[in-house]
Amino acid sequence: MKSMSMASTEQVKQYLAHWFQLGKSVICPKRQEKICPQVIFRGHDYSAEFEQCWHKILNTxxxxxxxxxxxxxxxLLSPAWEIIDCPRCDLPIPMTVAGVASPVCTCFDLSDWPNNELPAPRVPANSSIHLNRLKQRLQDKEDNN
Incomplete structure (x- = not known):
């Protein structure tokens, strides 16, 4: 995830998906509720449970x-914020467009993080598209030899 001029809805959604994978929740104080889907992905897309949580967050x-x-x-959805990669753990974190970063990363309270022994949180990926692109690149390379 690269720095942009403002956080898009999709970037905020990806930001939450990354942190949900590490057990972080969205806190809704007025409802006294914590939101954290157990299943983030279904195949190459977000799960129905994640999408329900996302819509609940947007409409609460x-x-x-x-x-x-x-x-x-x-x-975060306003023009005043952008989502950048944390220099410590490479996960997405918010930063004001004016450039004043939060003094700590969202990972500050996770023990044993960053952990290079575990797979990093990710966004949905369509493996068949990825494999077809790899296949095409190999085929193109073979044709050029």
């Missing part, structure tokens, strides 16, 4: 925030 009170952060999801 504006004070929902990712556990361990101070910015609300609604703030």
């Amino acid at each position: 009170d504006a004070d929902c925030y990712l556990e361990g952060t101070e910015q609300t999801i609604q703030q």
